[in-house]
Amino acid sequence: MLDLKLIREHNKAVRSALVARGGYTVDIDSLMDMDQKRRKLLTKLDELREKKNIANDEISQCLKEKKDPKPKIDAMKDISAQIGILEPEIKTLDAEIESILMRIPNLPHISVPVGSPEKNKEVRRVGEAPTFDFKPKTHFEIAESLDMIDFKRASKITGSNFIVYKGAGARLERALLNFMLDLHTQHHGYLEIFPPFLVNRASMTGTGQLPKMEEDMYRVQDEDLFLIPTAEVPVTNLHRDEILKEEDLPICYAAYTACFRREAGSYGKDTRGLLRVHQFDKVELVKFVKPEESYEELEKLVGHAEKVLQLLGLPYRVLMLATGDLSFAAAKCYDLEAYAVGLDKWLEVSSCSNFEDFQARRANIKFKGKDGAKPACVHTLNGSGVALARTMAAILENYQTKDGTIVIPQVLRPYLAGEDHLG
RNA sequence: GGAGAGGUGGCUGAGUGGUUGAAAGCGGCGGUCUUGAAAACCGUUAUUCCGAGCGAUCGGGAUCUAGAGUUCAAAUCUCUACCUCUCCGCCA
8 A cells, every 4th residue: 555645745756656557547636635625524523523522521520510511511412413424424535545545556666667568677597498308398298197296186176277296296395395494494594484374354455465356366255264375465464563673673484385376367378287276385485674675685585586496406587577567566576487498488486576665554564663763664575485386397397307207406305305306 | 063251552450431541560761879780769651643843843633352333422331243261062
């Protein structure tokens, strides 16, 4: 959520920043009109309430002195009646303003290239694609022939675009998770969190998934709970409605969760294999930081996610997303794409974003120093470190051999009983 | 699932209709004392909105889980939701 004051005071800049994102038409003028009207009414209401408080004191004074409070009570009745008219008017206005604000996306950072996704900027490319003296297979061919993933039975027991990992597939998934969590907690300074996979509406709103993207979420009807699309939601909301101590910042959490996405509207895209599934595993990194450090922290966060790919020996590139490709809440975002040789495609395996104070304002997460200054919103960041399904696809394709087996990347071997290949 | 109890400031905990943003204690912060610390003593101690001012600040409003209601007036009464605890049942 943007700061209403910021919109009020930097009307033009906000407007042009939103235009840069594209696709969002926000009527700033009518928002400002509503805001002005609200403040006018609020001043009036506060004056009435002041009168009411005075009248109330007078009544209790009368009662104490055993005088007749009747005339005072009548006066107060009158004031209360006026308040009764104004209050709902303001409440309605408040709700309207809130609802508009909740649907305005974050403003892109100055360094973000302006334009549609073609303007995404490749920041760096790391590692070399493997070369083979045979035609490399796709991960779904490999997974099928090694019986690592059961696509058919997954759709039987649940539905299409769900997967069942089996045998070596399941072991590899587990090894990857443990490797990533160990890396971030033991070497990058993150505290491990294992949150619930279902959250309430307030949490989904706090991080920005609601109200705009409700149709993309799995919802538990009876309880009004949502299956998390990413660990970002429960982990960021851990500190919802809290005032953190400045000396505790930055707070860095790493969490494994399954992630659930309906992928509504993306039918027909990437339907084969592991690229777009409704449930996948992910290790997520979440940070709460001081505003002046958030961009420095973003670079570190990207580095931590990259380290995973480097250690796994996967070639990858880092993209800085253009304004038109930014997610709703992000001010700046880097995508990490691992190269998968079988598909000959770059697969997005991580998205590292700085949300600045956008989520913190929605979720009411502040910090306060010892100097007695007013609490201010923290900056929140998160990044995948990294998403599993696509990473597994890249590993299967890049580490395949002519005889159909998979060489296990060095760093994973301790997690797979020291074995050096699968299949 | 059944029965009951309860949700007050960072914490413990008073407060059952009218100067209660809220006693007291603890904790925190500042100070006196001390070589330093502890103890003792003194002071201070939430968040948020509107308005005025360049600003330190000042004036006012709101907030006792949330929402609705009763009333001239609600932390206090009623209802609903959420959450917590206890007992019973069920259960990985």
